[in-house]
Amino acid sequence: MKKLIVMDHPLVKHKMGYLKDERTETKQFRELVNEISMMMAYEATKDMMLKEVDIKTPLQDTVVQQRDYKNPVIVPILRAGLGMVDGMLQVIPTAKVGHIGLYRDEETLEPVEYYCKLPVDISERELIVVDPMLATGGSAKAAIQFLKDRNVSRIKLVCILGCPEGVEAIHEAHPDVDVYLAQMDPKLNDHGYILPGLGDAGDRLFGTK
Numbered sequence: 001m002k003k004l005i006v007m008d009h010p011l012v013k014h015k016m017g018y019l020k021d022e023r024t025e026t027k028q029f030r031e032l033v034n035e036i037s038m039m040m041a042y043e044a045t046k047d048m049m050l051k052e053v054d055i056k057t058p059l060q061d062t063v064v065q066q067r068d069y070k071n072p073v074i075v076p077i078l079r080a081g082l083g084m085v086d087g088m089l090q091v092i093p094t095a096k097v098g099h100i101g102l103y104r105d106e107e108t109l110e111p112v113e114y115y116c117k118l119p120v121d122i123s124e125r126e127l128i129v130v131d132p133m134l135a136t137g138g139s140a141k142a143a144i145q146f147l148k149d150r151n152v153s154r155i156k157l158v159c160i161l162g163c164p165e166g167v168e169a170i171h172e173a174h175p176d177v178d179v180y181l182a183q184m185d186p187k188l189n190d191h192g193y194i195l196p197g198l199g200d201a202g203d204r205l206f207g208t209k
C-alpha cells in the first residue's frame with residue numbers, strides 16, 4: 001500500500017536532463033518522452049503475473065512462462081499522456097489503449113473532463129494510467145476515480161515528472177495505486193507548476209506555445 005517507485009537508472013537521469021532543458025525542441029522532446037516511457041513500462045511491469053505453459057521446442061517438451069492475465073490497458077490522460085503511449089506499446093505491444101480527456105482549469109487548477117473511450121471489459125484488466133506530469137495530482141486523482149467508478153480495481157499510475165504534493169494527493173485518495181515516477185522534483189509554484197520542472201508538457205510535446 002502507498003507505494004512510490006522513483007526510477008534510479010543513469011540513462012533515465014541523463015534523458016531527464018535533456019527533457020527539462022528549455023533548449024530542447026518539440027521533435028527531441030517527443031523522442032525523449034517516448035524513450036523514457038519505454039523504460040518506465042519495463043519498470044512498471046516487473047511484478048506482472050506469469051503462469052507455466054507446456055510447449056514443445058524443436059527438440060523436446062518443456063515448460064515456459066507466459067503472462068497470466070488478459071492484456072493490460074494503457075490509459076493516457078489527454079493530451080500530454082498521448083506522448084507516452086507509443087513507448088509503452090513498444091514494451092507491451094499487445095496492450096489495449098483507453099483514453100481519458102482531462103484538462104486542468106488554469107484558474108481553479110481543478111480537472112475538467114471532456115472525453116472518454118475505454119475497452120468494454122476494462123474491469124477484468126490491469127490499467128496503467130500514463131501522464132508525463134503529476135503536479136497537484138488533481139488530474140490523475142480524478143482519472144483514477146473515474147476508472148474505479150467503472151469497477152476497475154488494478155491500477156498503476158506512471159508519470160515522468162512528479163513532486164511531493166502530487167504523490168501525497170494520490171497516496172491519500174488512492175492508497176492502493178502504485179505510483180511510478182522517472183524523477184521527483186522538490187515543489188510546486190503558486191500556479192501549480194512543478195519546479196524546476198519542464199514547463200507545460202502538452203505544449204512542449206505538441207508545439208502549441
Ligand SMILES: O=P(O)(O)OC[C@H]1O[C@H](OP(=O)(O)OP(=O)(O)O)[C@H](O)[C@@H]1O
Pocket residue numbers: 077078079080081102103104105109111131132133134135136137138139140166192200201202203
Ligand atoms: O497534477 P495536476 O495539477 O492535475 O497537473 C497535471 C496535469 O496538467 C497537465 O495537463 P494539462 O491540463 O496542461 O492538459 P494538456 O495535457 O492538454 O496540456 C498534465 O499533462 C497533467 O494532466
Ligand SMILES: O=c1cc[nH]c(=O)[nH]1
Pocket residue numbers: 133135192193194195197198199200201202
Ligand atoms: O509543471 C506542470 C504542471 C502541470 N502540467 C504541466 O504540464 N506542467
Ligand SMILES: [Mg+2]
Pocket residue numbers: 080200201202203
Ligand atoms: Mg498542458
